[in-house]
Amino acid sequence: MTSRLNNGRFKRHRVQRQAMSTPTYEYAVVFEQVTRAFGEVKAVDAVDLKIRDGEFFTMLGPSGSGKTTCLRMIAGFDRPTAGVVYLHGANVTHLPPYERDVNTVFQDYALFPHMTVGDNIAYGLKIRKVNKAERQRRVEEMLELVQLPGYAARKPSQLSGGQRQRVALARALINQPRVLLLDEPLGALDLKLRQQMQVELKSLQQRLGITFIFVTHDQEEALSMSDRIAVFNQGRVEQIGSPAEIYEQPQTAFVATFVGTSNMITGALAQQLIGADRVCALRPEKIHLSEVGAPPPPGALAVDGVVFDVDYLGLFTRYRVRLDDGAEMMVVQQNLLKSATDVAARDGERVRLHWQREHMLELRG
Amino acid sequence: MTVKSTSMERAPWGVSLSALLVLLFLHVPILIIFLYAFTTDEGGFTFPLPGLTLKWFGAALQRTDFWEALWLSVRVAALATGAALVLGTLAAAAVHRSRFFGREVISLALLLPIALPGIVTGIALRATMGMFEIPFSYWTIVIGHATFCVVTVYNNVLARFRRTAWSQVEASMDLGANGFQTFRYILLPYLGTAMLAGGVLAFALSFDEIIVTTFTAGQQQTLPIWIFSQLFRPRERPVTNVVAILVVLVMALPILYAHRLTQRADDTMGQNN
Numbered sequence: 001m002t003s004r005l006n007n008g009r010f011k012r013h014r015v016q017r018q019a020m021s022t023p024t025y026e027y028a029v030v031f032e033q034v035t036r037a038f039g040e041v042k043a044v045d046a047v048d049l050k051i052r053d054g055e056f057f058t059m060l061g062p063s064g065s066g067k068t069t070c071l072r073m074i075a076g077f078d079r080p081t082a083g084v085v086y087l088h089g090a091n092v093t094h095l096p097p098y099e100r101d102v103n104t105v106f107q108d109y110a111l112f113p114h115m116t117v118g119d120n121i122a123y124g125l126k127i128r129k130v131n132k133a134e135r136q137r138r139v140e141e142m143l144e145l146v147q148l149p150g151y152a153a154r155k156p157s158q159l160s161g162g163q164r165q166r167v168a169l170a171r172a173l174i175n176q177p178r179v180l181l182l183d184e185p186l187g188a189l190d191l192k193l194r195q196q197m198q199v200e201l202k203s204l205q206q207r208l209g210i211t212f213i214f215v216t217h218d219q220e221e222a223l224s225m226s227d228r229i230a231v232f233n234q235g236r237v238e239q240i241g242s243p244a245e246i247y248e249q250p251q252t253a254f255v256a257t258f259v260g261t262s263n264m265i266t267g268a269l270a271q272q273l274i275g276a277d278r279v280c281a282l283r284p285e286k287i288h289l290s291e292v293g294a295p296p297p298p299g300a301l302a303v304d305g306v307v308f309d310v311d312y313l314g315l316f317t318r319y320r321v322r323l324d325d326g327a328e329m330m331v332v333q334q335n336l337l338k339s340a341t342d343v344a345a346r347d348g349e350r351v352r353l354h355w356q357r358e359h360m361l362e363l364r365g
Numbered sequence: 366m367t368v369k370s371t372s373m374e375r376a377p378w379g380v381s382l383s384a385l386l387v388l389l390f391l392h393v394p395i396l397i398i399f400l401y402a403f404t405t406d407e408g409g410f411t412f413p414l415p416g417l418t419l420k421w422f423g424a425a426l427q428r429t430d431f432w433e434a435l436w437l438s439v440r441v442a443a444l445a446t447g448a449a450l451v452l453g454t455l456a457a458a459a460v461h462r463s464r465f466f467g468r469e470v471i472s473l474a475l476l477l478p479i480a481l482p483g484i485v486t487g488i489a490l491r492a493t494m495g496m497f498e499i500p501f502s503y504w505t506i507v508i509g510h511a512t513f514c515v516v517t518v519y520n521n522v523l524a525r526f527r528r529t530a531w532s533q534v535e536a537s538m539d540l541g542a543n544g545f546q547t548f549r550y551i552l553l554p555y556l557g558t559a560m561l562a563g564g565v566l567a568f569a570l571s572f573d574e575i576i577v578t579t580f581t582a583g584q585q586q587t588l589p590i591w592i593f594s595q596l597f598r599p600r601e602r603p604v605t606n607v608v609a610i611l612v613v614l615v616m617a618l619p620i621l622y623a624h625r626l627t628q629r630a631d632d633t634m635g636q637n638n
Contacts, residue, residue, distance in 0.1 A: 077535050097538040104539045110532035114554045123550075124540035175540060 025089040028053045028179050028211040029074055034083030036069050043069045045235035046083070051213060052228075053088070053178075056205050058214045060222040061232030062258065067215050070232075071181050074213065076100050088178065102179040103172035107187060109164045111156040117143075117167050118152030124175040142170035145204075162193045169204075179211040186221065198225055219259045223247065231255050253363050256281035263287075263329045265360065273301050279363045284332040286359040289319065289344050290352045302354040305329065307345045319345060321353060329353060395613070402606035421603040431608060434591035441503065441587060442571035445510035449567045450560055452511070453518025461526040475519050478512040486512060487580030494581065501583030509581035510574055514567035521563035525556055558626045565623035569616050588612065 031049035035042060044066040051057045059067035072078035073085055076097035085093045092100055103124070111120050119126075121142050122135045130138075143149050146166035156164055165185060172180060182201070186194045202225045205212040216222055222229050223243040231238045231246060233254045239246060250256035253264060262281035271277050296302040309320035312335075319331045331353060333344050345351050376384075405416035425431055453475075459465075460472050478486055490509050499505060529552075537547040575589040586594065588608070595605045 075535075075539055077538075096543070097535070098541045098543050102539075104536070106532045106536060108530060108532055110530060110536035112533055112536075112551060123537070123542075127541045127546055127550075171536075171540065 026053060027051060027086070028055075028088060029213065030086040031070070031073075032084045032086070034070070034073065034080045034085060036066075036073060036078060037081045042235050044073070044080070047235075047237055049230060049237065049240075051211060054209050054211055055227040056202065056212045056214065056225060058216060058222040058226035058229045059232055060216055060219060060229050060259070062217055064234075065232035066235040067217075067230075067232040068183060071104075071183055071213065071215050074100075074179070075102055075104050075181055101177055102181055103175050103177040104181040104183065105165075105168045105172050105185045107184045109156075109168040109185075111164055111167060111171070113156055115156075116152060117148070117154050117156065117159070120156065120167060121152075121171045121174055123171065128175075138174055139170075142174050145173070146170045161188055162197070165189065165197065169201075173208070177210065179213060180205075182212060182214045184215055184217070186216070186218075194221075201225065223259070229259075231259065233258070250281055250361060251364055253279060253281070256361065256363060261330060262361075265327075269303070269323070269325060269327055273303070274357070274360060274362075280360040281363055282329075282355065282360050284318070284330040285316075285334075287329065287331045287353050287355045289331060289333060290354060292350050292352050294352060296352070296354040300354040300356055301360070302352055303329075304350065304352050307347055307349050307351055310345070310347050317344070319351075321351060323353075398606050398609045402603055402610055404603055407600050407602060421601075421607045424601060425604045425607040425611075428604065430586070430591065431604075434586045434588045437503070437585055438572055438588040441506050441510060442568045444507045445514045445571045446564050446567045448507070448511045449514035449518045450564050453515045453563060453567075454522050454556065454560060456515070457519050457522035457526055461523055462531075476516055479516045483513075483574070483576035487577045490577065491580040501581060503585060505581045505583070506578055506585065506587065509577045510571040513574075513577070514571055517566040517570065518560060518563035521559040521566075522556055525559035529555065562623040562626040565619045569620050572616060573612070 027050050029049065029051040031047050034044055034047045034049075036044040043064075047066070047070065049070070059070060061067045069078060073080055074087070076092070076095055076099075080093060083093075084091055087100060087102065112123070115123070118136075118139050121139045125135045125138060139152055140149070143151055146169055148163060148166050148170070151159070151163070151167075156167065159167065165188075168185070185201075186197050189197060198221060201212070201214075214222075214225065223246075226243055228240060228242055229246050230240045231254070233252075238252045239250065239255045241249070246255060246259050250259065250262070256262040256264070260283065262283055265273065265280040265282055267277060270280055274280070290296070292304055303323050305321040305323040307319050307321050309318075311318040314335070316332050316334045319333070321329045321331060323329060337344070400414070402421055403417045403419065404411075404414045405418045406414070456471070456475055460468060487509070490505075490512070494501065494505055533551055534547055537551045538544075542550065573589050574587075575593060578587050578590060582590065592605050592608060595602075
């Protein structure tokens with residue numbers, strides 16, 4: 001799908017602005033040992049982050065993992081109890097939100113209900129005492145950018161969820177921030193609209209060339225949009241990397257199971273397969289099913305078990321297999337067979353599982 | 366207020382009758398005041414009226430002591446309301462937004478003056494002022510009134526704060542507005558009607574207050590005290606009735622307006638979420 005967001009004139013402004021602005025730093029945001037404690041509880045625990053200028057950076061984690069608190073400390077709504085926050089090389093740890101060159105798209109959009117769409121979007125300019133003609137011109141521009149031309153006179157209550165989302169985006173972008181913060185902005189939208197907005201946000205970020213910092217608990221969203229992802233768990237960053245690195249080389253059990261699903265291989269089985277009692281993750285789609293007794297391909301590891309659950313899901317089929325030592329494994333096979341009756345294995349059938357050694361990912365901790 | 370008359374059954378006649386009696390009980394005395402503002406009998410309440418006249422209106426308006434009392438009451442009520450608006454709004458903001466030690470105590474302390482009998486407040490204020498040797502004046506009346514006026518503003522504004530989506534305040538700051546600008550452009554338009562409603566009630570409370578005023582006033586006579594003092598004069602009694610009519614007209618309308626403001630459920634902040 002091609003994006004419908006239009007960005008001709010907006011970009012010109014940005015270029016002008018950048019020529020005047022301070023020298024660019026490699027990093028838009030840097031966290032140094034940032035901690036935010038609420039009483040005894042550390043919502044964010046000694047986090048180090050380096051977010052590059054111009055990247056689409058996602059903070060991914062379950063609720064309560066500290067990702068939103070981190071975002072709020074970048075925006076200035078929250079202050080660290082320890083550590084330092086840098087924005088483009090400057091220490092902003094104790095600056096109020098209105099003195100930071102970042103803008104936020106809120107989870108609930110936070111549109112001002114007593115103002116029209118146009119006044120909402122123009123708010124940042126009005127505060128900066130930009131004259132009315134210029135304000136109107138830029139509002140029109142922003143409305144075009146977010147595909148809502150002619151909506152300036154409406155009230156937020158007259159808009160649909162997706163439209164409010166776009167107004168919130170326009171309101172944040174009209175200030176031409178160097179960093180845009182997005183706090184689970186797609187959570188309230190239905191699936192189809194969410195997917196469309198994912199594509200639009202990604203392409204908008206690429207064309208504006210500014211840093212997007214995106215908070216979500218949806219791993220699919222994170223994988224599809226991000227340049228890099230930081231996976232949060234219990235106030236700490238478990239791993240930072242590109243989507244492929246996060247998925248293909250998870251370093252902790254949490255990342256291996258929170259991003260996608262993994263079979264965890266431990267103890268005697270690990271000893272038997274790789275000769276060491278290490279904790280390993282194995283993605284279900286890396287495993288192949290074959291008949292018992294069939295020799296595994298060269299270099300492959302193999303175990304035998306009994307299928308006890310088969311879920312046909314169209315694109316693929318998911319099998320659950322109980323191994324002879326009692327452990328359970330999930331196997332996913334793409335449905336490449338010719339007919340509906342031609343499944344790879346049936347419930348209760350004895351099968352052989354095999355996979356390449358390098359797909360067993362040794363985890364730390 | 367809308368009544369869904371279609372879905373309601375008719376009340377039994379006993380209930381209707383009691384309701385009617387209660388309404389009569391509440392309003393007949395007021396009607397009597399109205400009626401006797403027009404009597405030709407200057408001594409009291411003879412029935413039937415000996416005759417009708419408008420002369421008491423002229424007499425009341427010519428009395429300088431009436432005008433002085435009215436003017437004092439308006440000034441006291443205005444100042445007490447102003448103080449209540451500032452203090453009540455700030456207190457509501459603090460109690461709503463912050464979690465500080467003694468927060469519940471402060472909330473209770475603010476509500477207490479309206480729960481305490483006026484006579485207790487009056488004695489307490491008089492004793493305190495006596496202790497610090499503060500001379501009774503216009504200002505002591507204002508202070509006395511402010512004690513219970515703050516509550517009405519505080520309650521209204523706090524209720525409004527509780528319906529506020531705080532993210533809008535953050536959004537405003539995020540877009541470059543400092544605390545004052547955020548208050549001016551975001552909070553004030555939203556709190557405005559609550560402050561107005563609270564302020565009108567505060568004004569009304571202050572305007573007809575007599576008990577606390579009795580304890581905190583020196584030589585000054587506010588309008589209620591003036592009316593009360595007139596009751597002991599045998600002549601020109603209908604003048605007080607005329608004044609009562611004026612007071613009702615001046616006070617009832619703002620109170621009804623304030624009631625409407627608080628009843629209106631639309632334009633609530635955060636409804637667009």
